[in-house]
Amino acid sequence: MVRKPTSKETARKPNMREAILAAAEELFATNGFNAVSVRDIAQAAGANPGSVTYHFKTKDGLLLEIYRRHCGPMNLRRSELLAAAKRVRDLQDRLEAVVRAYVVPAFTSGSDLAGGGARFTRLRAVMSAEGNEVARKIIAQTFDDTSHAFIDAIHDSLPHIPRTDIVWRSHFLLGALYYSLVTPDRVSRLSRGEADGSDPANAIEQLVQATVAAFQAPALDQAAPARRRTTASSKT
Amino acid sequence: MVRKPTSKETARKPNMREAILAAAEELFATNGFNAVSVRDIAQAAGANPGSVTYHFKTKDGLLLEIYRRHCGPMNLRRSELLAAAKRVRDLQDRLEAVVRAYVVPAFTSGSDLAGGGARFTRLRAVMSAEGNEVARKIIAQTFDDTSHAFIDAIHDSLPHIPRTDIVWRSHFLLGALYYSLVTPDRVSRLSRGEADGSDPANAIEQLVQATVAAFQAPALDQAAPARRRTTASSKT
DNA sequence: TGATCTTTTGTACGATAGTACAAATCACAT
DNA sequence: ATGTGATTTGTACTATCGTACAAAAGATCA
Numbered sequence: 454m455v456r457k458p459t460s461k462e463t464a465r466k467p468n469m470r471e472a473i474l475a476a477a478e479e480l481f482a483t484n485g486f487n488a489v490s491v492r493d494i495a496q497a498a499g500a501n502p503g504s505v506t507y508h509f510k511t512k513d514g515l516l517l518e519i520y521r522r523h524c525g526p527m528n529l530r531r532s533e534l535l536a537a538a539k540r541v542r543d544l545q546d547r548l549e550a551v552v553r554a555y556v557v558p559a560f561t562s563g564s565d566l567a568g569g570g571a572r573f574t575r576l577r578a579v580m581s582a583e584g585n586e587v588a589r590k591i592i593a594q595t596f597d598d599t600s601h602a603f604i605d606a607i608h609d610s611l612p613h614i615p616r617t618d619i620v621w622r623s624h625f626l627l628g629a630l631y632y633s634l635v636t637p638d639r640v641s642r643l644s645r646g647e648a649d650g651s652d653p654a655n656a657i658e659q660l661v662q663a664t665v666a667a668f669q670a671p672a673l674d675q676a677a678p679a680r681r682r683t684t685a686s687s688k689t
Numbered sequence: 690m691v692r693k694p695t696s697k698e699t700a701r702k703p704n705m706r707e708a709i710l711a712a713a714e715e716l717f718a719t720n721g722f723n724a725v726s727v728r729d730i731a732q733a734a735g736a737n738p739g740s741v742t743y744h745f746k747t748k749d750g751l752l753l754e755i756y757r758r759h760c761g762p763m764n765l766r767r768s769e770l771l772a773a774a775k776r777v778r779d780l781q782d783r784l785e786a787v788v789r790a791y792v793v794p795a796f797t798s799g800s801d802l803a804g805g806g807a808r809f810t811r812l813r814a815v816m817s818a819e820g821n822e823v824a825r826k827i828i829a830q831t832f833d834d835t836s837h838a839f840i841d842a843i844h845d846s847l848p849h850i851p852r853t854d855i856v857w858r859s860h861f862l863l864g865a866l867y868y869s870l871v872t873p874d875r876v877s878r879l880s881r882g883e884a885d886g887s888d889p890a891n892a893i894e895q896l897v898q899a900t901v902a903a904f905q906a907p908a909l910d911q912a913a914p915a916r917r918r919t920t921a922s923s924k925t
Numbered sequence: 926t927g928a929t930c931t932t933t934t935g936t937a938c939g940a941t942a943g944t945a946c947a948a949a950t951c952a953c954a955t
Numbered sequence: 956a957t958g959t960g961a962t963t964t965g966t967a968c969t970a971t972c973g974t975a976c977a978a979a980a981g982a983t984c985a
Binding site for chain 2: 961962963964965966
């Protein structure tokens with residue numbers, strides 16, 4: 454039997470507010486912020502443009518609410534996975550577990566909260582590329598703590614690597630992660646159909662494997678950068 | 690003595706067309722395509738909005754011309770560097786040389802052509818994130834050849850790694866490269882000022898070092914994915 | 926049922942978008 | 956100097972943008 458909505462969550466369409474949020478998330482994540490109009494969002498959600506104003510006041514407010522809804526559950530899940538990963542004894546295994554704890558939630562397909570989800574991660578990728586102001590503020594506030602926690606955990610597994618190198622490499626990890634979600638088709642194209650860039654499990658395994666190796670690379674000696682052998686960097 | 694312009698390249702401002710292209714490149718690369726208006730570009734170039742229409746007909750045409758101008762010289766330079774890298778005998782050294790040949794041109798600071806330049810690379814990153822149609826077409830046409838050439842070269846240095854893995858890892862490389870150019874300040878912030886994310890030489894060394902290690906990671910056995918030890922991937 | 930609060934609709938307003946086009950201005954060969 | 960072709964300017968048109976707001980519709984409870 455279908456549950457009869459108790460009080461608040463009623464409307465002609467069951468929870469139109471959610472539909473608008475989902476539509477906006479999808480459209481922003483695939484086309485960017487400015488390319489999508491409020492009318493586009495309303496149409497995709499089967500709503501009236503005025504409804505968007507009613508629920509979220511402004512277009513920025515809509516984006517803000519998308520972030521607000523995801524950040525809490527996502528960081529919670531990440532710190533859970535991180536805590537579990539940190540309990541791994543073997544240093545090598547722990548490193549992989551930590552990386553996995555960072556990567557896995559970003560790829561979860563669930564359109565609902567809890568874990569962030571691939572769509573929200575892609576949204577963040579696009580917003581950061583566009584230099585969106587609203588997103589920039591939230592990210593610096595919300596994600597830097599998580600990032601530091603992961604960097605610390607990785608540093609614990611690799612004590613001989615300077616923190617600076619860890620920061621760079623985890624930055625590369627996030628870039629690779631973002632790009633895999635933004636243009637998965639490129640992988641399929643370049644591999645001539647042999648790999649499916651849209652398959653999350655595949656992407657996760659590849660990303661974890663490659664990233665763990667990158668973290669384990671020897672430290673980059675900043676004091677004497679000219680020491681490194683440079684074979685074919687000529688012809689500048 | 691200042692050269693007197695011969696015939697074509699004359700205007701009140703020496704080559705206003707170039708100024709518009711440069712301004713558009715800068716604005717698109719930092720704010721995205723739709724966030725920048727033709728009037729913004731004209732103002733930044735010290736030109737009249739009508740001038741943009743005169744030279745490039747449409748806003749898409751302007752973006753197209755930016756790509757057209759860079760792609761030729763950039764791919765030329767890349768294949769030069771790649772050819773030089775492929776002549777390196779030692780496999781380990783060759784791999785690093787190939788990666789360097791891929792990375793270095795993308796970071797060159799010169800605002801003028803020849804090498805692509807960081808600004809154009811950042812532009813490509815933003816356009817790919819936004820799913821820009823004009824950019825998508827050009828990229829598939831122009832860059833896939835270069836990408837394949839690099840993938841082949843890397844595969845030659847790592848014969849025991851399946852091509853699929855190489856594709857994934859070079860995809861991650863491009864993502865990391867893009868992200869480093871999009872938000873360099875994040876590196877400075879997370880390293881608490883110890884690293885300068887905006888320093889190209891620094892970024893290149895870190896990226897090359899990490900990427901070479903990633904490429905050298907053991908192959909990911911796709912036939913038996915459950916074989917891999919999985920320590921803390923529980924709690925799904 | 927009728928009162929009241931929440932939500933949706935429809936419409937409209939000012940701002941700004943991309944682009945077109947005629948007039949003005951320039952560089953330069955004659 | 957003057958005519959000519961290339962470029963720049965100024966302006967205007969239409970479309971669409973984000974947003975506001977009053978009216979309609981729905982839900983809830985006395």
